[in-house]
Amino acid sequence: MPQPILRLALPSPLRRLFDYRAPAGVPHAALLPGVRLRVPFGRREVIGILVELADSSPVADDKLRPALELLDTRPPLPAALFRLCLWTAQYYQHSLGDTLSWALPVLLRQGEPAEARQERFWHLAEGAHLDDPRLARAPRQRDALKAIAQHTHGLAHGLLGKLQLNKDSLDLLLAKGLVRVETRRSHTHAAHQGSWLLQPELTLNGEQRAAFEAIRAGLGSFRPFLLAGVTGSGKTEVYLQLIHQVLKAGKQALILIPEINLGPQTLARFEKRFNARIALLHSNINDRERLDAWLAARDGEADIIIGTRSALFTPLKNPGLIILDEEHDASYKQQEGLRYHARDLAVVRARQENLPILLGSATPSLESLHNAHAGRYALLKLTQRAGGAQPPRFLRLDIKSRPLDSGISGPLQQAMAQTLSAGQQVLVFLNRRGFAPSLLCHDCGWLSQCQRCDARMTLHQRHNELRCHHCGYVERPPRNCPKCASVDLRPVGAGTERAEERLGILFPDFPVLRIDRDSTSRKGAMEQLFNTINRGEPCLLVGTQMLAKGHHFPRVTLVAILDADGGLFSADFRASERMAQLIVQVAGRAGRAEEAGKVIIQTHLADHPLLVQLTEQGYFAFAEQALSERRAAGLPPFSHLALLRAEAHKPGQAEVFLDQACEQAEALLQQLALTGIELLGPVPAPMERRAGRYRAQLLLQGSARAPLHRLLHAWLPGVEQLPGSRTVRWSLDIDPIDL
Ligand code: ADP
Ligand code: ZN
Ligand code: ZN
Numbered sequence: 124m125p126q127p128i129l130r131l132a133l134p135s136p137l138r139r140l141f142d143y144r145a146p147a148g149v150p151h152a153a154l155l156p157g158v159r160l161r162v163p164f165g166r167r168e169v170i171g172i173l174v175e176l177a178d179s180s181p182v183a184d185d186k187l188r189p190a191l192e193l194l195d196t197r198p199p200l201p202a203a204l205f206r207l208c209l210w211t212a213q214y215y216q217h218s219l220g221d222t223l224s225w226a227l228p229v230l231l232r233q234g235e236p237a238e239a240r241q242e243r244f245w246h247l248a249e250g251a252h253l254d255d256p257r258l259a260r261a262p263r264q265r266d267a268l269k270a271i272a273q274h275t276h277g278l279a280h281g282l283l284g285k286l287q288l289n290k291d292s293l294d295l296l297l298a299k300g301l302v303r304v305e306t307r308r309s310h311t312h313a314a315h316q317g318s319w320l321l322q323p324e325l326t327l328n329g330e331q332r333a334a335f336e337a338i339r340a341g342l343g344s345f346r347p348f349l350l351a352g353v354t355g356s357g358k359t360e361v362y363l364q365l366i367h368q369v370l371k372a373g374k375q376a377l378i379l380i381p382e383i384n385l386g387p388q389t390l391a392r393f394e395k396r397f398n399a400r401i402a403l404l405h406s407n408i409n410d411r412e413r414l415d416a417w418l419a420a421r422d423g424e425a426d427i428i429i430g431t432r433s434a435l436f437t438p439l440k441n442p443g444l445i446i447l448d449e450e451h452d453a454s455y456k457q458q459e460g461l462r463y464h465a466r467d468l469a470v471v472r473a474r475q476e477n478l479p480i481l482l483g484s485a486t487p488s489l490e491s492l493h494n495a496h497a498g499r500y501a502l503l504k505l506t507q508r509a510g511g512a513q514p515p516r517f518l519r520l521d522i523k524s525r526p527l528d529s530g531i532s533g534p535l536q537q538a539m540a541q542t543l544s545a546g547q548q549v550l551v552f553l554n555r556r557g558f559a560p561s562l563l564c565h566d567c568g569w570l571s572q573c574q575r576c577d578a579r580m581t582l583h584q585r586h587n588e589l590r591c592h593h594c595g596y597v598e599r600p601p602r603n604c605p606k607c608a609s610v611d612l613r614p615v616g617a618g619t620e621r622a623e624e625r626l627g628i629l630f631p632d633f634p635v636l637r638i639d640r641d642s643t644s645r646k647g648a649m650e651q652l653f654n655t656i657n658r659g660e661p662c663l664l665v666g667t668q669m670l671a672k673g674h675h676f677p678r679v680t681l682v683a684i685l686d687a688d689g690g691l692f693s694a695d696f697r698a699s700e701r702m703a704q705l706i707v708q709v710a711g712r713a714g715r716a717e718e719a720g721k722v723i724i725q726t727h728l729a730d731h732p733l734l735v736q737l738t739e740q741g742y743f744a745f746a747e748q749a750l751s752e753r754r755a756a757g758l759p760p761f762s763h764l765a766l767l768r769a770e771a772h773k774p775g776q777a778e779v780f781l782d783q784a785c786e787q788a789e790a791l792l793q794q795l796a797l798t799g800i801e802l803l804g805p806v807p808a809p810m811e812r813r814a815g816r817y818r819a820q821l822l823l824q825g826s827a828r829a830p831l832h833r834l835l836h837a838w839l840p841g842v843e844q845l846p847g848s849r850t851v852r853w854s855l856d857i858d859p860i861d862l
Contacts, residue, residue: 157198199237244277352505354711374443404430559614780847
């Protein structure tokens with residue numbers, strides 16, 4: 124029988140498979156689709172995944188290289204996940220090899236065995252006891268036996284060194300029949316016994332119960348739910364009770380949360396509630412821990428899997444439910460490489476694996492609301508705060524021609540003083556890190572510009588640095604103006620550092636805590652800050668959107684939003700949606716306990732219809748208004764976008780490449796007779812130069828998804844071949860969220 128040709132997906136951006144001959148000595152039957160093989164690729168060796176076997180190859184026989192080594196006896200990725208990767212690669216027009224390799228934990232990409240680590244465990248043999256006469260003059264063996272007796276689930280071999288026991292004593296005990304050895308998975312936690320609950324469930328209120336019952340009735344088959352519940356309405360309690368149902372049915376629950384939310388707070392709630400094996404997958408675990416968690420989920424050794432965006436690609440042996448919390452959060456969209464949206468893919472996965480999926484948010488994305496209106500998602504609402512807390516009151520504070528002191532107006536100062544003297548806490552939201560967004564020469568107008576970007580350098584006074592928030596470039600602030608040598612250099616605008624400094628001067632009797640990426644980068648810093656806040660003494664919190672996410676600050680009764688105008692002026696059509704979500708989420712931190720909260724929004728556009736609607740009628744009224752504006756303008760979710768981005772070292776190169784790509788696309792539109800698709804651009808990117816590269820983009824907008832994707836599919840192989848494609852760096856972003 125002739126040797127089959129192996130068609131492999133390799134970790135390469137090229138959108139094709141690669142042919143190899145089978146490795147020497149490997150039987151045909153071992154060549155299962157999905158297994159990993161080590162192969163030569165150019166001058167390197169890489170690990171690929173077998174997609175299919177073929178009888179022949181377009182590659183000449185003498186050019187066909189043999190694979191070097193077969194790494195698996197069974198495919199590491201279960202079929203369901205393989206299918207999800209196929210779908211992902213197709214939809215996002217990404218190479219299958221890259222997608223598969225990306226879906227695997229790093230250690231599996233590097234060739235580690237895809238089975239749980241086995242370890243030896245030492246147990247007491249039946250009938251063995253510590254005062255066995257044979258040990259009377261063998262104190263080391265007695266100590267060893269004692270240590271083993273203390274480990275009811277067995278003493279892991281790997282712990283011997285730490286306990287200062289030596290292997291020889293154990294071998295002697297084994298020879299005497301006093302101990303026995305068991306080899307098993309090293310990371311197993313004892314499987315579940317008894318009740319799944321460690322603490323009683325709360326009694327659901329009417330709305331919670333209705334939502335819970337609706338979703339419970341949907342367990343066992345595909346159905347998407349959108350749980351729109353105001354902040355503090357008890358969404359998490361609904362999740363917890365559903366997870367309990369899933370566990371009782373012997374299935375696993377996958378919970379996705381935004382990056383920042385994976386604080387100890389969220390996790391603690393799950394751990395306190397369940398007597399279950401919880402696997403965690405987020406960015407703060409090492410590669411080994413990730414692989415262990417991944418294997419535990421795949422092999423059914425974890426009951427609850429909690430993770431951030433990429434945890435969506437965790438294989439599950441018995442999936443029962445997917446929950447995606449804060450579904451509006453932008454961190455679900457990956458912004459480089461494989462630019463997938465975990466929310467959209469979660470729905471696809473649920474459909475493929477026939478599961479219910481629950482998307483939850485106080486401020487659902489316009490996309491999801493649109494899907495609910497169209498009947499694709501079942502909409503469940505929680506309109507009341509659980510536990511009787513009052514919704515916050517909003518005040519739009521017009522700051523036109525009012526003097527601002529580091530961004531803080533007089534009336535706001537008074538409100539802060541009142542709150543603090545009443546013994547309560549104030550939260551100040553400002554979405555800008557650093558001291559000031561730029562440094563200005565008062566004499567000649569020079570501005571601290573990044574050398575590598577079309578952007579200002581932010582002044583970070585505490586570290587005495589100018590930093591570019593776009594490329595990471597750092598320099599010392601000059602003492603004299605580089606242009607006119609004047610010493611009159613002034614910070615313009617205010618960031619969190621400046622607000623912190625100023626508030627410290629205005630309210631010297633109260634602590635000011637800053638919460639942003641700079642102040643929380645140290646491990647444990649965030650927890651320390653939260654501990655201080657939770658002590659409940661009056662204080663001021665100043666922070667960026669980090670403050671907006673999921674936290675519970677019972678003593679905060681005043682929320683101040685220093686500047687809401689950015690979201691109303693921006694050229695990005697999603698800016699107003701984001702602003703509304705941020706305002707509502709930040710506001711949701713206020714008055715979550717007994718005292719009602721108040722939210723003061725400083726703005727120059729106090730009469731802006733969207734802002735009025737949001738503050739007077741709430742998020743859903745805003746969302747309806749915003750959706751009807753999107754419909755009128757033909758913007759998503761009423762149309763579909765794809766963005767081809769390019770960047771190059773020389774000005775103009777990216778445009779030339781995009782022009783060529785655009786011509787190809789126009790030709791294809793004709794050839795395939797596709798309608799309803801517009802090509803917009805190429806145009807320079809909103810920030811044309813970044814990190815020393817010149818950037819441009821071409822936007823494709825389609826009134827329907829199918830024709831747009833047909834075009835993309837036909838187009839990309841040609842784009843890959845364009846002469847310019849080697850000098851520019853380019854990428855395609857399907858359903859981009861920032862343009
Ligand atoms: P969300 O996830 O919607 O922000 P949470 O689930 O965190 O809301 O609930 C907010 C607060 O209300 C929490 O302290 C929670 O313990 C409490 N809570 C939730 N549901 C109930 C209920 N049915 N009865 C009493 N308290 C509840
Ligand atoms: Zn100057
Ligand atoms: Zn820069």
